[in-house]
Amino acid sequence: MTCASCSNTVTDVVSAVPGVEKVFVSLIEGHASVVIQSEKTASHVLEAISDAGFEAQILSVTAPNGPFDLSLSVEGMTCASCSNTITSAISAVPGVEDVSVSFIDGHASVRITVRDVVQRVLEAVSDAGYEAQVVSVTAVRESLMDVARNVTFRVDGLYCRHCPKKIMDAVAATGVDVVTPLTDFTNPILAVRYLPDPPRLSIRSLMTAIAKANDPPFSVTMHKPPSIEELARQRLMRETRTLLLRLSVAVVAAVPAFVLGTVYMSLVSQSNSTRKYIVEPMWAGNVSRVQWALFFIATPVMFFSAWTFHRRSLREIYALWRPGSVTPLWRRFVRFGSMSMLVSAGVSVAYFSSIALLALGAVQAPSATGEGDTSTYFDSVVLLTMFLLAGEFREEMFCAFADIVIGRFLESYSKSRTADAVNALVSLRPQHALIATQREITSPGTRLREVSVDMLDIGDIVRVPHGSSPPADGIVSSDDWKADKAIEILFDESSLTGEARAVVKQPGDEVFAGTVNVGPVVSVRIKAVGGQTMLDKIVQVVREGQARRAPLERYADVITAYFVPVVTLLAIITWVIWFALGESGALPKDSLDIPVGGWPVWSLEFAIALFVIACPCGIGLAAPTALLVGSGLAAKFGILARGGGEAFQEMAKTQIIVFDKTGTLTEGGAPRVSDTEISSKSYDKATVLGVAAALEGTSVHPLAKAIRNMCDKEGANDVAATAVREVSGRGVSGHFDALGLSAVIGSEAWVLEHGAVANTELEALIMKWKSEAKSVVVLALSSGGGEGPFVIVATFAVTDVLRPEARETIEWLHNQNIEAWMISGDNTETATAVARMAGIRPEHVIGDVLPTEKADKIRALQEGGRIVAMVGDGINDAPALAMADVGIAVGSGSDVAISSASFILLTSDLRRLVTLRDLSQKTISRVIFNFGWALVYNVAAIPIAAGVIYPAGHARLNPVWASLAMALSSVSVICSSLMLKLYREPKFVSASRT
Numbered sequence: 001m002t003c004a005s006c007s008n009t010v011t012d013v014v015s016a017v018p019g020v021e022k023v024f025v026s027l028i029e030g031h032a033s034v035v036i037q038s039e040k041t042a043s044h045v046l047e048a049i050s051d052a053g054f055e056a057q058i059l060s061v062t063a064p065n066g067p068f069d070l071s072l073s074v075e076g077m078t079c080a081s082c083s084n085t086i087t088s089a090i091s092a093v094p095g096v097e098d099v100s101v102s103f104i105d106g107h108a109s110v111r112i113t114v115r116d117v118v119q120r121v122l123e124a125v126s127d128a129g130y131e132a133q134v135v136s137v138t139a140v141r142e143s144l145m146d147v148a149r150n151v152t153f154r155v156d157g158l159y160c161r162h163c164p165k166k167i168m169d170a171v172a173a174t175g176v177d178v179v180t181p182l183t184d185f186t187n188p189i190l191a192v193r194y195l196p197d198p199p200r201l202s203i204r205s206l207m208t209a210i211a212k213a214n215d216p217p218f219s220v221t222m223h224k225p226p227s228i229e230e231l232a233r234q235r236l237m238r239e240t241r242t243l244l245l246r247l248s249v250a251v252v253a254a255v256p257a258f259v260l261g262t263v264y265m266s267l268v269s270q271s272n273s274t275r276k277y278i279v280e281p282m283w284a285g286n287v288s289r290v291q292w293a294l295f296f297i298a299t300p301v302m303f304f305s306a307w308t309f310h311r312r313s314l315r316e317i318y319a320l321w322r323p324g325s326v327t328p329l330w331r332r333f334v335r336f337g338s339m340s341m342l343v344s345a346g347v348s349v350a351y352f353s354s355i356a357l358l359a360l361g362a363v364q365a366p367s368a369t370g371e372g373d374t375s376t377y378f379d380s381v382v383l384l385t386m387f388l389l390a391g392e393f394r395e396e397m398f399c400a401f402a403d404i405v406i407g408r409f410l411e412s413y414s415k416s417r418t419a420d421a422v423n424a425l426v427s428l429r430p431q432h433a434l435i436a437t438q439r440e441i442t443s444p445g446t447r448l449r450e451v452s453v454d455m456l457d458i459g460d461i462v463r464v465p466h467g468s469s470p471p472a473d474g475i476v477s478s479d480d481w482k483a484d485k486a487i488e489i490l491f492d493e494s495s496l497t498g499e500a501r502a503v504v505k506q507p508g509d510e511v512f513a514g515t516v517n518v519g520p521v522v523s524v525r526i527k528a529v530g531g532q533t534m535l536d537k538i539v540q541v542v543r544e545g546q547a548r549r550a551p552l553e554r555y556a557d558v559i560t561a562y563f564v565p566v567v568t569l570l571a572i573i574t575w576v577i578w579f580a581l582g583e584s585g586a587l588p589k590d591s592l593d594i595p596v597g598g599w600p601v602w603s604l605e606f607a608i609a610l611f612v613i614a615c616p617c618g619i620g621l622a623a624p625t626a627l628l629v630g631s632g633l634a635a636k637f638g639i640l641a642r643g644g645g646e647a648f649q650e651m652a653k654t655q656i657i658v659f660d661k662t663g664t665l666t667e668g669g670a671p672r673v674s675d676t677e678i679s680s681k682s683y684d685k686a687t688v689l690g691v692a693a694a695l696e697g698t699s700v701h702p703l704a705k706a707i708r709n710m711c712d713k714e715g716a717n718d719v720a721a722t723a724v725r726e727v728s729g730r731g732v733s734g735h736f737d738a739l740g741l742s743a744v745i746g747s748e749a750w751v752l753e754h755g756a757v758a759n760t761e762l763e764a765l766i767m768k769w770k771s772e773a774k775s776v777v778v779l780a781l782s783s784g785g786g787e788g789p790f791v792i793v794a795t796f797a798v799t800d801v802l803r804p805e806a807r808e809t810i811e812w813l814h815n816q817n818i819e820a821w822m823i824s825g826d827n828t829e830t831a832t833a834v835a836r837m838a839g840i841r842p843e844h845v846i847g848d849v850l851p852t853e854k855a856d857k858i859r860a861l862q863e864g865g866r867i868v869a870m871v872g873d874g875i876n877d878a879p880a881l882a883m884a885d886v887g888i889a890v891g892s893g894s895d896v897a898i899s900s901a902s903f904i905l906l907t908s909d910l911r912r913l914v915t916l917r918d919l920s921q922k923t924i925s926r927v928i929f930n931f932g933w934a935l936v937y938n939v940a941a942i943p944i945a946a947g948v949i950y951p952a953g954h955a956r957l958n959p960v961w962a963s964l965a966m967a968l969s970s971v972s973v974i975c976s977s978l979m980l981k982l983y984r985e986p987k988f989v990s991a992s993r994t
Helices: 004-015 040-051 080-091 117-125 162-174 203-211 226-265 275-277 289-305 307-321 329-334 338-364 378-416 422-430 479-483 535-547 553-585 598-613 617-635 644-652 661-663 683-698 702-713 746-751 760-771 806-816 828-838 851-861 875-883 895-899 909-945 959-982 985-994
Strands: 020-026 029-034 068-075 095-101 108-112 131-139 148-158 177-180 189-194 219-222 432-436 446-450 461-464 473-476 490-491 502-505 521-529 639-641 658-659 671-677 723-727 729-738 741-746 774-783 791-799 819-823 868-872 888-892 904-905
Touching: 004 029, 004 040, 020 177, 029 040, 029 162, 029 535, 040 378, 068 177, 080 095, 080 108, 080 307, 108 117, 108 521, 117 131, 117 307, 117 729, 148 203, 162 177, 162 189, 162 203, 189 658, 219 479, 226 275, 226 307, 226 378, 289 307, 289 378, 307 338, 307 683, 329 553, 329 723, 338 553, 338 598, 338 658, 338 959, 378 639, 446 521, 521 760, 553 598, 553 909, 598 909, 598 959, 617 639, 617 644, 617 959, 639 644, 639 909, 644 729, 644 888, 658 661, 658 851, 658 875, 661 819, 671 702, 671 760, 683 702, 683 729, 683 741, 683 774, 702 774, 702 791, 741 746, 746 774, 760 774, 760 791, 760 828, 806 828, 806 959, 819 828, 819 851, 828 985, 851 868, 851 875, 868 875, 875 888, 875 895, 904 909, 909 959
Parallel strands: 658 819, 658 868, 868 888, 888 904
Antiparallel strands: 020 029, 068 108, 068 131, 095 108, 148 189, 148 219, 177 189, 432 446, 432 461, 461 521, 473 521, 490 502, 639 904, 671 791, 723 729, 729 741, 741 774, 774 791
16 A cells, blocks of 8 residues: 555455445555454455455454443433333343443443444333433453544534535545534534544544635534533433423412312311302213312323323333333233332323213212212322322432532542542643644654644654643653653652652653653653543543442342332232122122212222332332432541442441551651661761762652651761662662762662672661561662672661551451451561551461462452452552452552542541441441331331221221322431431541541
């Protein structure tokens, strides 16, 4: 391939091969990536390229880049039954691997095998009676095609039907793949997919090409779809407005309905003149004025206010019985419906049975007493709908409270406590970047242009000034290195690693958005943009964690799934029993207290009341409401519950808590030199300390800072070092020309590698310091400019102070029968000494382990089914945090550790761990109590509605009062959850605050 026409030809011939889905050809690299349906298609692709006059060879054939995570915003969910319905509908779609639906925030996360499944998922949700909107579709794992980028543009300035064609022609000329074409000037959105190849093909060149497709130029901007949080907020406001309108109509109708149907019919004396007037027959047969009035009042409520319930239930029925439904026939009878179906059934039975009674009354002769028929349920329809809508509105308001109040509290609290990792990281990323407009950045004619970070592409070269953060992940360019090999490229990666020291970078090394350049200006070649940077992935992981549900919630799913068919069956059985008792004469004749309809209509009131009072809402709200309140309380005490309900439940049952040492049990921030041993006979103390200070002054490692500070205080000489070189995690070396010396300072192993020898006395001293939990730093000098042997001249012991609350926290855990363990990469002697000071048993100490080995040790502790929590702060703790049943990242730790954790402690105070354990137990206990209360409520209420108390004085539950009782079911659960707000921390934790 020699030109763009060649690459276009290859694209065209390969695209024409059957079984080829997508083609990406890079002219510059002479490389093509092809998505094919099967491996057999690969040979046909080679033949097509050969026939076109080109030669090609297969480098690799890999599996597709699925699965994908599909994020949806779902409208219309009101209870756990709704989420169960959607879960079942989506799970039945071929190509769906996993589904998680949250009705609290209206969000669904779906794992799919291929992108083509997205439309079928949307159709399944729609058929189930709900509306869904795609928020994002992201690949789970990287592959060959991940270098391709999807971007969406908004093109303004279109004014006629020819404009879209101009734009599409301009896009076609660039050779990119069109995902969503622009076909209508009223909807100016265009989505494309391409392989970045700047400056020939980049997001900027695409925008320029589109803009120049017209004169005057079109206005082209990046189009960003709203986030899941924004969509949830919009959905909530939209549903709330609609619900409020329907509720308003029901409330307006409920006032006269209650006055006419309840007050005058039940509470006002029969001799009252107004009552006599409204019960007189009017218009037709024996139908009273009050019944006609209630009919006209109830009808708009039935078909407008209650329509939200009818629509959902009709869609649920259609989804269950539609042609092609994959739901087994037996399951359609035993597992279906939601609260909406129960409500719709109850309201519909009440309304249409009242219509039937109205018709029967209309064909009867007027009563001789002058009183018309009043035995309808129109008032029940109105009041029932009002109570149900009020209950739903109340739940919407609870969701709004959880989304807005708790959400904003979390946001404001996190911002006030700068340890909020995600917000802190995102704030470090600049909004603009300095991009080089030419390939050779060191050429004299290079121009720098400031662009938005959204305008960056893979392959772009950007300049990162001192004190700034890279705008995206990238690789250090060799251009600056070629210009001046003496420069030292340094990046502060504490936001990622938790290590408060600069890391030396060389050409080819990777740098990340969120880190800070503490050296001279450097050139970086971008390698990850558009949601693929480490920062973006951390934010996405945190967001996905909110969808994790507690295992206890699955019990609610099972109960609510079978709730509707069971209640329907009970209602039918109730009607049949009372009808049979009435017709058989088992009931006294005076029990039949209605003039029309007979025993069938009389028995119907029991069935309607049972339909209405039985509600799965309380069961469905039992877990999510308590967990939401628990999450809010956790934030109040400086804990972010990233792992959701599952993390709370696991934390409540934790049997072992494993601590990292440095930065978790110890303060890790500002260590100090506790002991110094000067063993030089050739140089005085001031010179030795001056050499140490000069070398350590070039490092930002905490141990180096401690030694430098000590040397300055002890009167170290001012000596100059040259050719200083730092080896990460080992030490520093350099030359002292004025003294004729070379020097190395660092770990014992690092110094011994340079040929230095520690005598027996020094070895004993080093072992003693290690046993006292002190880190050892050794300084060795070589005379003759490094030609002579290195001789140890000074040894320093640096103490990393144990956190003052560590021992008290460990004691509390032991009192709760929780085993405390320590795992560390430090030597076993030092780790054991720290553990002894913290109160951890020596046999529970694991030292000298690598980061990956930490995960293996956690797995070993989990043997036998024990639940293990891991507390850590560094990037080296991330594998262990991910392996543990509960990962807990402390606020001073790295954000990679945070991305692997279930909980995030916004401060490093270990007492927050005590609060977390205690709060988790209280929250899960409240969830269990809510479940029990909701079940008892329904178990007690259903028999009452069915008429078990009727033999005692002919007492029966009117459908109106049954609807009120149903509403109180979920109210009581919410109130129970809100009682968690009375939670107080354990005594020794709260005492430490005062």
